[in-house]
Amino acid sequence: DTGVSQDPRHKITKRGQNVTFRCDPISEHNRLYWYRQTLGQGPEFLTYFQNEAQLEKSRLLSDRFSAERPKGSFSTLEIQRTEQGDSAMYLCASSPPVRSGNTIYFGEGSWLTVV
Amino acid sequence: AQTVTQSQPEMSVQEAETVTLSCTYDTSESDYYLFWYKQPPSRQMILVIRQEAYKQQNATENRFSVNFQKAAKSFSLKISDSQLGDAAMYFCASSPGNMLTFGGGTRLMVKP
Numbered sequence: 001d002t003g004v005s006q007d008p009r010h011k012i013t014k015r016g017q018n019v020t021f022r023c024d025p026i027s028e029h030n031r032l033y034w035y036r037q038t039l040g041q042g043p044e045f046l047t048y049f050q051n052e053a054q055l056e057k058s059r060l061l062s063d064r065f066s067a068e069r070p071k072g073s074f075s076t077l078e079i080q081r082t083e084q085g086d087s088a089m090y091l092c093a094s095s096p097p098v099r100s101g102n103t104i105y106f107g108e109g110s111w112l113t114v115v
Numbered sequence: 116a117q118t119v120t121q122s123q124p125e126m127s128v129q130e131a132e133t134v135t136l137s138c139t140y141d142t143s144e145s146d147y148y149l150f151w152y153k154q155p156p157s158r159q160m161i162l163v164i165r166q167e168a169y170k171q172q173n174a175t176e177n178r179f180s181v182n183f184q185k186a187a188k189s190f191s192l193k194i195s196d197s198q199l200g201d202a203a204m205y206f207c208a209s210s211p212g213n214m215l216t217f218g219g220g221t222r223l224m225v226k227p
Contacts, residue, residue: 031213041162042119042206042217056214091160095213104154104215107161 001024004107010112011046012113013082019060021110032075033104034067035091036060043091049075082114117142119207121218123134127153128197129226136192136221143176147211149183151192154204154220166190197223 005024013019025032030051035043046065048056051072061067064082069075079086089109118141128134140149152164166174166183174181178198182191190209194201202225207218 033213033215035215040220042208042219043215045214045216048213050213089158093160103162103165105162108159 001064002099003065004092004094005106006090006107008110009108010111012111012115015084016081018078018080019082019112020076021090021092021112022105023075023077023092023094023107025074025092026096026105028096029094029105030072030097031095032069033093033095034077035093037089037091038087046077046090049076080110082112085115087112117144117216118156118209119216121205121207121221123221124219125194125222125224127224127226128201130197130199132197133193133195134197134223136194136205136207136223138190138192138218139184140188140190140209140216140218142188142209142211144211147209149181149190150208150210150215151179151190152206152208152217154206156203160206166173173180186222187220193209194223197225199227201225 007022029091032049034046037043047067049069064080066101067077091109093106120139147168149166152160153163164176178195180193204220206220208215
């Protein structure tokens, strides 16, 4: 299966530590998205890449968050100086290079618990 | 700004029966897309059905169909012949472009 892959699936970290999540999109997809989902809520958009260019960023993405997509392939989401409020599932998704509105495919998510 | 509202936090249906999940949205865009996603307990979000706003015909995918009322900004999902495997969180989402805005979700329980 060559779906969207995320690593690690679960991460427990102490407050103040930095964490990094990796996402490998479906191979022919040039669009990549990061969402955050807390328990009992719908996902919230964080950021969007088309190839290596970061084209949109949500106001939710504070200066402690940084996302990259070098060479337009995999992407990383780093959270610096984690806070308990960062505890959530971080979802990565990708979509193919066609007109907007095309189906977005999600990964299984990376759970972050900040203690 | 877009908003998506799902007014039913939980719904329950008997196996083999039909259930309808409600969704309303608000957007200033004239061209947009609407989606229903399913998130089973394993947590991976799976697309159930999508609707282009410019199409008047309601989308259908096997046992899943939508009732799209553009003027009322309503986009409900009907699941026919419900199966135990349909139990999950269902999220309604809208997108004028590349960004999806999700509702808060409806937890669907299927009783055997």
